[in-house]
Amino acid sequence: MSTAHKKSDAYQQASGGWGSVKAVASALVHERAPVTTSRVLVHQNKPGGFMCVGCSWAKPAHPHPFEFCESGAKATAWDTTSRRVEPEFFASHTVSELEAWHDHDLEEAGRLCAPMRWDAATDRYVETTWEHAFGEIGRELRALDPDSVVFYTSGRASLETSYMYQLLARMYGTNNLPDSSNMCHESTSVGLKEAIGVGVGTITLDDFTRTDLMFFFGQNVGTNSPRMLHDLQAARERGVPIITFNPIREPGLVSFVNPQSPSQMLTPGATQISTQYHQVKAGGDSAAIAGICKAVIEADDRAQVEGGARIIDVAFIEEHTTGFDAFAAYVRNIGWEEIERASSLPREALMMAADEYMRAKAVIAHFGMGLTQHRMGVQNVRMIVNLLLLRGNIGKPGAGPSPIRGHSNVQGQRTVGITEKPSLAPLDKLAEQYHFEPPRHEGMATVDACKGVIDGRVRAVMQLGGNLVRSVPDRYAIEPAWRKLRLTVNVATKLNRSHLVHGEVSYLLPCLSRIEIDTRLGKPQAVSMEDSTGCMHGSRGVALPASDRLLPEQAIVAGIAMATLDPSSVDWEAWSNDYALIRDAIAQTYPDIFHDFNARLWTPGGFHRPLPARERKWQTKSGRAEFLVPESLNEDPDMPERCPTDLRLFTLRSDSQFNTTIYRLDDRFRGISGTRMVVLMNPADIARQGIEAGMSISLEAVSPDGMKRQVDGFRVVSFDLPEGCIGGYFPECNPLIPLSHHAKASKVPAAKSIPVRIVREAALGEV
Incomplete structure (x- = not known):
C-alpha cells in the first residue's frame, strides 16, 4: 500500500504538541521529582551541560531554549527519580522472587545505591565494599582464559570510559569487545565502510539547510530521535520534500506540532513532514x-537516445566510482513485477519517488534499524549508497547517507576502540603507547558471545x-546457559x-x-561522546548523585x-581522578580525530571527526566509491519456501521505551494501553488466518534448525500495515529470533524480518 494522506486509526494527532507536553509532565510526576528534574532539563544538550543519555542525534551550536525531546525528558526523569534501591531492598527480596517481576517494575524500583554481591546461601544480593568487589573480580579474571571472557559495552558509556575499557580488555588478553552496535547499526559500519571507505554517515546539521530532498528508510524519528523534527520542520518550511518508506505510518513522520512554537501550540496547525509516504513491506527496502x-x-537511457540532458551524474561516476556498469545492467534487467512483489509497492509509487529524486540537486538519505536489522541488512545499506551515487549525492553540501543511531554514544565507543575486529583498532599504536602486545585474533561479536555462552566457551x-x-x-x-557462567559483573544505574x-x-x-555531578579529589569532571553526525561533545553532570556510595564508570573500570x-x-x-588525562591519551592514540582534545572539548556544536568521503576521498579497496550488484531482492534467500499462512514479524519500540527500558506499558501512538x-496485523491477514481482533494467540518461529521457539499470550490488534507483515514489541518477541537469523557480514540480529506462524488460538478478549 502506498499513500500520502491516509491516517492511521491508532493516533490521529500530530506528533509533538500537547500530547508530548502531557507525556513529559506525566513522566516527571511519576518519578516523584518534577521540580528537581525540570531544573535539570534546562541543561540537557546545552553547552556546559550534559548530553542526553538517550539518542545520539546532533547537538546544535545554537540550541533551542529547551533542547530536549519527549523521549529525552523521559530518559532524564528515569535517571533522576527519587526512588532508591538500597541494600534493604535486596534483604527483602530474593533474586528468584525478583525474576518474576516485570521488566518495567524492576527498573522503576529506583536507582541502585551500593555495590552488591550475590550470596548463594540466601539467594540475595548483599552489600559489599568496592575494595572487596574489585579484589574478587580481579582474582576471578586472573583464573580464567582471557578469550573465555566477554567485555560488553552499551552505548551510554562515554568516550573516556570506552577507551579505558577496551584497553583493559586488550591488556588482559582478548578482543572480545561486543557492544550494542552489534545489535543495531553494525550493518551500517560494514556497508558504508565497503562502499565509501568510512563506517559512519557523512552529513552534518549544516547539510539540512542545503539539501533539497530527504529520504527516510526504516527509521521512526517521532520516538527514536524527536529533536530531529526541528530540523525536518525547518526544511519543510522552505519547501524540501521528504519521502518516507516504512511499513507503519508513524505519526512523527506524518506531521509535527512544535512544542516550542506558540503559534503551532495555540492553533490547529501542524507541519506535514512526509510529502510521500510508502508503506513498504518489511524487508522490501532493497x-x-x-x-x-x-x-x-x-x-x-531515454535521455541519451533523445539527445536530452543526462539524468545520472556521468562525470562523478566516471571519476569517483567503480561498478556502475554492472549495477546498471542489473536494474535494467530486473522486472517491475519482481520489484513490486518484493517491496509490496506499485510501480507508480516508486516512479513518483524517482521523479522527485531526479529533480533534486542535493539529497540526504536517512535510515535506521528498519534497514539494518535484516538478513540482507548490509546490502540494504549498500543500496542506499547505490541510489546516492547515481546522481553524485555523496561528498557535496546537502547530500549524503545519514544513519540515525539510537544510543547516546554507540558510534563514539567504536571510534575509540570498542570493536571485536583487530583491523578496526590501532593495535600497533596501542602497543607502542602502552608497551604491551595486544591480541591480534578476532574477538566475539554479540551473537558469537551468545553462542559461546550456550556451548560453554564463554x-x-x-x-x-x-x-x-x-x-x-x-x-x-x-538464560539457562547464562546461569552456568562462572562470573557475571554488571555496571549499572538501575536493576534489570x-x-x-x-x-x-x-x-x-x-x-x-x-x-549527575562527578567530582574527583575535589575537582569537577566532564566526559565526552560522539553524536550521529560524527561531532564530539563535552558533557558535565548537573544533578546531585543518587547516593554517596556510587562511583563513576571510569573509577570502576580502573578499579577492576x-x-x-x-x-x-x-x-x-590517576586516570580515574582526572579525565583530562584520559583525553590526552585518546588524542595520542587517535591524533587525526582527537588532536587538542581538551582544548576543543567545549566547541559549540562539537568538533567534527575527519570524514574523507565528505571530500570525495574514498578509503575503499578500489580507492573509489563502489556500486554493489544486490545478491537478491528476497529479504531472506536462505529460508526454504514458506507456507502461505506464514507471516513476517518485525519488532517495534513504543513511545514509552528506550531499548529494553520500559517507562510505561502504553503506546499512545499506536493506541495500545496497559x-x-x-x-499488529493487517485486517486481511486476520481474516485469512481465521482469527479475530482481540483474540489471544501464540507465535512460533519458522526456522531451518527445527528448534521450537514459541511465545504465548499475544492479543491480535487490527492495524494499517502491509499484508503478510505483523508487528510486535522488542524485547518481548526476542525469543522468536534464532541466533543464526542475523545479517550477513555484520551479524546484526534480523529482528525486522522474522518468519513466524500462528499456532494456537484462545478465547476472545479485549485489548
Whole structure:
C-alpha cells in the first residue's frame, strides 16, 4: 500500500504538541521529582551541560531554549527519580522472587545505591565494599582464559570510559569487545565502510539547510530521535520534500506540532513532514530502492537516445566510482513485477519517488534499524549508497547517507576502540603507547558471545551498562546457559533482568549517571561522546548523585584493571581522578580525530571527526566509491519456501521505551494501553488466518534448525500495515529470533524480518 494522506486509526494527532507536553509532565510526576528534574532539563544538550543519555542525534551550536525531546525528558526523569534501591531492598527480596517481576517494575524500583554481591546461601544480593568487589573480580579474571571472557559495552558509556575499557580488555588478553552496535547499526559500519571507505554517515546539521530532498528508510524519528523534527520542520518550511518508506505510518513522520512554537501550540496547525509516504513491506527496502534506481537509469537511457540532458551524474561516476556498469545492467534487467512483489509497492509509487529524486540537486538519505536489522541488512545499506551515487549525492553540501543511531554514544565507543575486529583498532599504536602486545585474533561479536555462552566457551561476562540477557535473540536458550557462567559483573544505574540471571559469582556495581555531578579529589569532571553526525561533545553532570556510595564508570573500570592486570604503564588511578588525562591519551592514540582534545572539548556544536568521503576521498579497496550488484531482492534467500499462512514479524519500540527500558506499558501512538503483548496485523491477514481482533494467540518461529521457539499470550490488534507483515514489541518477541537469523557480514540480529506462524488460538478478549 502506498499513500500520502491516509491516517492511521491508532493516533490521529500530530506528533509533538500537547500530547508530548502531557507525556513529559506525566513522566516527571511519576518519578516523584518534577521540580528537581525540570531544573535539570534546562541543561540537557546545552553547552556546559550534559548530553542526553538517550539518542545520539546532533547537538546544535545554537540550541533551542529547551533542547530536549519527549523521549529525552523521559530518559532524564528515569535517571533522576527519587526512588532508591538500597541494600534493604535486596534483604527483602530474593533474586528468584525478583525474576518474576516485570521488566518495567524492576527498573522503576529506583536507582541502585551500593555495590552488591550475590550470596548463594540466601539467594540475595548483599552489600559489599568496592575494595572487596574489585579484589574478587580481579582474582576471578586472573583464573580464567582471557578469550573465555566477554567485555560488553552499551552505548551510554562515554568516550573516556570506552577507551579505558577496551584497553583493559586488550591488556588482559582478548578482543572480545561486543557492544550494542552489534545489535543495531553494525550493518551500517560494514556497508558504508565497503562502499565509501568510512563506517559512519557523512552529513552534518549544516547539510539540512542545503539539501533539497530527504529520504527516510526504516527509521521512526517521532520516538527514536524527536529533536530531529526541528530540523525536518525547518526544511519543510522552505519547501524540501521528504519521502518516507516504512511499513507503519508513524505519526512523527506524518506531521509535527512544535512544542516550542506558540503559534503551532495555540492553533490547529501542524507541519506535514512526509510529502510521500510508502508503506513498504518489511524487508522490501532493497527492492524499493532498486525500483527507484531502475526508474532513474531508464530515464537516463531515454535521455541519451533523445539527445536530452543526462539524468545520472556521468562525470562523478566516471571519476569517483567503480561498478556502475554492472549495477546498471542489473536494474535494467530486473522486472517491475519482481520489484513490486518484493517491496509490496506499485510501480507508480516508486516512479513518483524517482521523479522527485531526479529533480533534486542535493539529497540526504536517512535510515535506521528498519534497514539494518535484516538478513540482507548490509546490502540494504549498500543500496542506499547505490541510489546516492547515481546522481553524485555523496561528498557535496546537502547530500549524503545519514544513519540515525539510537544510543547516546554507540558510534563514539567504536571510534575509540570498542570493536571485536583487530583491523578496526590501532593495535600497533596501542602497543607502542602502552608497551604491551595486544591480541591480534578476532574477538566475539554479540551473537558469537551468545553462542559461546550456550556451548560453554564463554565463562564470564562483564557488562558496562545494558541489559544483554533481555536484548539478545534466543532468550529461552540463553538464560539457562547464562546461569552456568562462572562470573557475571554488571555496571549499572538501575536493576534489570541481566542482574538476576547471573553466574556463580556475580557483582552488581552501581555507577553515577551522566546527568549527575562527578567530582574527583575535589575537582569537577566532564566526559565526552560522539553524536550521529560524527561531532564530539563535552558533557558535565548537573544533578546531585543518587547516593554517596556510587562511583563513576571510569573509577570502576580502573578499579577492576588495577585488581586484574600486572603492573603496567597505565596510571589507572590517576586516570580515574582526572579525565583530562584520559583525553590526552585518546588524542595520542587517535591524533587525526582527537588532536587538542581538551582544548576543543567545549566547541559549540562539537568538533567534527575527519570524514574523507565528505571530500570525495574514498578509503575503499578500489580507492573509489563502489556500486554493489544486490545478491537478491528476497529479504531472506536462505529460508526454504514458506507456507502461505506464514507471516513476517518485525519488532517495534513504543513511545514509552528506550531499548529494553520500559517507562510505561502504553503506546499512545499506536493506541495500545496497559500491555505490550500484542501483535499488529493487517485486517486481511486476520481474516485469512481465521482469527479475530482481540483474540489471544501464540507465535512460533519458522526456522531451518527445527528448534521450537514459541511465545504465548499475544492479543491480535487490527492495524494499517502491509499484508503478510505483523508487528510486535522488542524485547518481548526476542525469543522468536534464532541466533543464526542475523545479517550477513555484520551479524546484526534480523529482528525486522522474522518468519513466524500462528499456532494456537484462545478465547476472545479485549485489548
